[in-house]
Amino acid sequence: MNSIFVVATKDLPRAKVGGVDDPSVRWAGAFASYGGHGATQSSTIVYEIEPGGRLGWHTDATEETQYIIAGTGELRMEGGKIQQVKPGDVFVIPTPIRHDLANTGTETLRAVAFFAAPMFTQHFDNAMIAPDVHVLGTPNRNI
Numbered sequence: 001m002n003s004i005f006v007v008a009t010k011d012l013p014r015a016k017v018g019g020v021d022d023p024s025v026r027w028a029g030a031f032a033s034y035g036g037h038g039a040t041q042s043s044t045i046v047y048e049i050e051p052g053g054r055l056g057w058h059t060d061a062t063e064e065t066q067y068i069i070a071g072t073g074e075l076r077m078e079g080g081k082i083q084q085v086k087p088g089d090v091f092v093i094p095t096p097i098r099h100d101l102a103n104t105g106t107e108t109l110r111a112v113a114f115f116a117a118p119m120f121t122q123h124f125d126n127a128m129i130a131p132d133v134h135v136l137g138t139p140n141r142n143i
Contacts, residue, residue: 005038019126025056034138035118054102062117071109
């Protein structure tokens, strides 16, 4: 890659994701970059969680750093630890810590997640719609 890759993230269409058996698992996201598509060593997702929604319990195959742009929520970690998050907060989730993020506020929680790999997978406890699988990740992954 020989040039800078700029993405107008507000214009990216978001894929809607939800839990097959849990209506509180609902969010929408889009890949801004990943290996072979704007990046060679990392991946970036922009996503939103509506009030009352959450990502769903999962583990990531690589370290993840998140930046909260808008809204408030609870970062829930395996073992019962809960951290409140708000706009401007940055947090790092080491591999393989099981976690969830819930929108506890009245406005849409908007965030950017940066992953330390050009390709990764996420393993969710719940089967996710679409397409009724437990594993999500970059479009270039091999499952």
